[in-house]
Amino acid sequence: MAYFNNIEKINYEGPNSNKDMAFKFYNPDEKINGQRMEDILKFGVAYWHTFTEDLSDPFGAGTAQRPWDKFSGMDLAKARVEAAFEFYDKLGVPYFCFHDVDIAPEGDSLKETYKNLDEIVAMIKDYQKTSDVKLLWNTANNFSHPRFVHGAASSNSADVFAYAAAKVKKGLEIGKELGGESYVFWGGREGYETLLNTDMKLEMDNLGRFFHMAKDYAREIGFDAQFLIEPKPKEPTSHQYDFDVASGYAFLQNYGLEKDFKFNIEANHATLAGHTFEHELHYARIHDMLGSVDANQGHPLLGWDTDEFPTDIYSTTLAMYEILKNGGLGKGGLNFDAKVRRGSFKADDLFHAHIAGMDSFAVGLKLAQKLLDDGVIEDLISARYDSFTHGIGKEIVEGTTDFKKLEAHALGLGDINLESGSLEKIKAKINQYMLTMYK
Ligand code: XUL
Ligand code: CO
Numbered sequence: 308m309a310y311f312n313n314i315e316k317i318n319y320e321g322p323n324s325n326k327d328m329a330f331k332f333y334n335p336d337e338k339i340n341g342q343r344m345e346d347i348l349k350f351g352v353a354y355w356h357t358f359t360e361d362l363s364d365p366f367g368a369g370t371a372q373r374p375w376d377k378f379s380g381m382d383l384a385k386a387r388v389e390a391a392f393e394f395y396d397k398l399g400v401p402y403f404c405f406h407d408v409d410i411a412p413e414g415d416s417l418k419e420t421y422k423n424l425d426e427i428v429a430m431i432k433d434y435q436k437t438s439d440v441k442l443l444w445n446t447a448n449n450f451s452h453p454r455f456v457h458g459a460a461s462s463n464s465a466d467v468f469a470y471a472a473a474k475v476k477k478g479l480e481i482g483k484e485l486g487g488e489s490y491v492f493w494g495g496r497e498g499y500e501t502l503l504n505t506d507m508k509l510e511m512d513n514l515g516r517f518f519h520m521a522k523d524y525a526r527e528i529g530f531d532a533q534f535l536i537e538p539k540p541k542e543p544t545s546h547q548y549d550f551d552v553a554s555g556y557a558f559l560q561n562y563g564l565e566k567d568f569k570f571n572i573e574a575n576h577a578t579l580a581g582h583t584f585e586h587e588l589h590y591a592r593i594h595d596m597l598g599s600v601d602a603n604q605g606h607p608l609l610g611w612d613t614d615e616f617p618t619d620i621y622s623t624t625l626a627m628y629e630i631l632k633n634g635g636l637g638k639g640g641l642n643f644d645a646k647v648r649r650g651s652f653k654a655d656d657l658f659h660a661h662i663a664g665m666d667s668f669a670v671g672l673k674l675a676q677k678l679l680d681d682g683v684i685e686d687l688i689s690a691r692y693d694s695f696t697h698g699i700g701k702e703i704v705e706g707t708t709d710f711k712k713l714e715a716h717a718l719g720l721g722d723i724n725l726e727s728g729s730l731e732k733i734k735a736k737i738n739q740y741m742l743t744m745y746k
Contacts, residue, residue, distance in 0.1 A: 370652040401440060455495075551577070
């Protein structure tokens, strides 16, 4: 059965196309520094926002009108799989991502949940035989059900810890079955609300234990996905244990997990943490911890996770700059953890939104590569730190000086000559590149 009858395959038509249902900038076969755009960007569709989201918000009911609305239960789950593969194919995305509960309803018991999952996973596997679409990552939703009210791996209840472990164990088996490239842990409820009832040390130790057991089980069954932690500072809990990349990295190092995990960095989570998207990508990259990206954007005026489709070209450019400097994303990709606005309730909007996001990252990729090729940012940065390439600076970097020698150097100095940081100059240059690139 077809669900998006009025939509044809979305093709690349170039920057001057008047057709809405067409890519203006995302040209999968175009070579960027010798590599196909599609293979660098590795776009993924987020199952939850595209096929299960109803567009409700805390003040109002869902508005989404979907061609699978008439189904319920397992029939609905199956209809969504059919619709999903039609969507991937028409959009031409190479990857998808899901939580366990996105693809199959929870049953009355864990056993029944497994049974539902097995049926849908077998169906997805069948579709994968005739489609090129691959699983970028899957994850366990250990945050929505009321049993996770006090956390999952950081719950005060050992039974809940075990339940969460069982769901992740099943998720790892599913990831292996479907050939997932990565496996994600977003700690939705792994945090706390108040210290007045919380043993933070035990909760964090348990979280560390949980990750070790997950990694050990994946190894045991021969699932070689890249493990990814997805930091988020708040929402739903007021204090999340994986606040941002820096605190997440400290956590991983503290529990001896830094060799087995990398980060899945989400733009809107970065801004909620008071960082820019590129800050989080950069911080992860310089520590060799950049694994994957949840591509979206927050609203500049709102303090919560709005998960908008990424359309800010400045941001996608600086993000792609980091990704190119990282040598790509390896087993990760750009997953659109983004939802259409509540007012964009038609099924067609799902296509428009993904086209907008894919085009925005394609522009970002081309621009970032050009900035790199021309050394626009790199030359400025190396000139700025030139003092560390010779003389006393070189001695500092090489570890051949000490405080006494530095004092002697300082005492011999006259006026210190500092150069401008040239921020406005560089921004004007980037704007010039942006506005002339497609001329
Ligand atoms: C929530 C969020 C999740 C994770 C996967 O803010 O980003 O959808 O990406 O659990
Ligand atoms: Co996310």
